[in-house]
Amino acid sequence: MIKYALACEQAHEFESWFPSSEAFEEQRKRGFVTCPFCNSTEVDKQIMAPSVARTDKLPAAQPEAQPMAVLTDKEQEIRAALRALREQVLKNSEDVGKNFVEEARKMHFGETEERSIHGEADFEEARALLEEGIDVLPIPVVPDDRN
Numbered sequence: 001m002i003k004y005a006l007a008c009e010q011a012h013e014f015e016s017w018f019p020s021s022e023a024f025e026e027q028r029k030r031g032f033v034t035c036p037f038c039n040s041t042e043v044d045k046q047i048m049a050p051s052v053a054r055t056d057k058l059p060a061a062q063p064e065a066q067p068m069a070v071l072t073d074k075e076q077e078i079r080a081a082l083r084a085l086r087e088q089v090l091k092n093s094e095d096v097g098k099n100f101v102e103e104a105r106k107m108h109f110g111e112t113e114e115r116s117i118h119g120e121a122d123f124e125e126a127r128a129l130l131e132e133g134i135d136v137l138p139i140p141v142v143p144d145d146r147n
């Protein structure tokens with residue numbers, strides 16, 4: 001037996017038992033299912049909203065993954081070498097900050113004296129400089145140097 005929540009065309013709501021869903025459909029088509037309030041045969045199953053409380057929890061927010069590495073002694077050496085290179089570059093070149101791209105171009109076109117400079121350029125700017133034949137190098141970022 002199946003209990004159906006039913007409603008007629010006038011939205012009278014009632015419940016009724018049927019041997020099966022097929023039996024319900026058969027009886028409904030034949031007009032045997034009638035509204036107890038108005039005797040209408042225009043009856044259909046109620047559209048039910050889920051009455052069960054949702055218990056499924058949203059997955060906990062995952063912290064954003066960071067690239068990580070476990071370094072061997074050899075890699076520690078490389079990292080130290082990178083840090084030394086970086087320090088040397090920073091120590092022996094003029095910090096032109098955000099004017100880096102402009103200064104690099106000026107030097108390239110002989111508008112200012114040739115010298116070692118370092119400063120800020122985003123990836124696109126650096127690529128543009130390289131395309132113009134201006135040699136720029138990214139200064140290696142050593143993990144410890146972040147933050």
Ligand SMILES: [Zn+2]
Pocket residue numbers: 008009010011012035036037038039040
């Ligand atoms: Zn009715």
